[in-house]
C-alpha cells in the first residue's frame with residue numbers, strides 16, 4: 514500500500530487516566546489501508562484501553578481519534594446474549610447493519626469451522642467458539658478497519674491458522690487490521706509492531722515486507 518494513501522485511522526495525543534492512574538499519555542497511531550498492525554506491551558500497559566478508545570466505546574480524557582469508513586471491533590470479552598443462538602446473533606447484527614442477507618455470516622461460520630453450532634445458544638458455547646462468534650460479528654459488515662483485542666484466545670491451532678488466512682484475505686482487499694497480541698512467535702506477521710510503553714506507542718522492528726520497504730508511521 515502506498516505510504517501516502519489516506520489513513521483509515523488516525524489517533525493523536527490520546528490521554529486516559531483511571532482515577533490517579535495515568536494509562537495513556539499521548540499515544541499516537543496511524544493505520545493505512547491493507548496494513549496489519551500489532552499492538553504489544555506488558556500486562557496492564559493500556560492496550561485494551563487504547564483499543565476501546567480507538568473503537569469509540571471509551572472516551573479519552575484528551576486527544577483525537579478519526580476514522581474513515583466502517584469499523585469492526587472485537588473486544589477481549591465477548592459481548593453476546595447467552596440466550597440467543599449463533600444464527601440469531603447473525604440475524605440481529607445483520608439487521609443492525611442493514612445487510613441484505615446472512616451470506617457473509619454463513620461464510621465466516623464455515624471459514625472458522627463452527628457451522629455445527631449455528632443453532633446452539635451462545636451461553637452453551639465453549640470459550641473458543643464464543644470467541645469465533647465474537648470475531649464473526651465484528652467482521653459481518655465487511656468493515657474497512659478491524660480492531661481485534663487478542664482475537665484468537667481459546668482457538669485451537671487449526672482455527673488460529675484459519676484466522677491468519679482470513680486476515681490475509683482481508684488485507685488483500687485493502688482492509689486494515691489492528692491486533693493486540695502477546696505471542697512473540699507471531700510478531701513477524703505484522704507490518705508494524707506498536708509497542709505501548711509508558712502510555713505512548715513506539716514502533717518496534719517488524720519483519721520487512723517481502724521485496725519492499727516497510728512503512729512505520731506510528
Ligand SMILES: Nc1ncnc2c1ncn2[C@@H]1O[C@H](COP(=O)(O)OP(=O)(O)OP(=O)(O)O)[C@@H](O)[C@H]1O
Pocket residue numbers: 531534536554555556557558559560561562563
Ligand atoms: N475500568 C477501569 N477502571 C480502573 N482501572 C482500569 C480500568 N480498566 C483498566 N484499568 C487499569 O488500567 C491499566 C491498563 O489496563 P488495560 O486492560 O488497558 O491493559 P492491557 O495492556 O490491555 O493489559 P493486559 O495485557 O493484561 O490485557 C491497568 O492497570 C488496569 O488495571
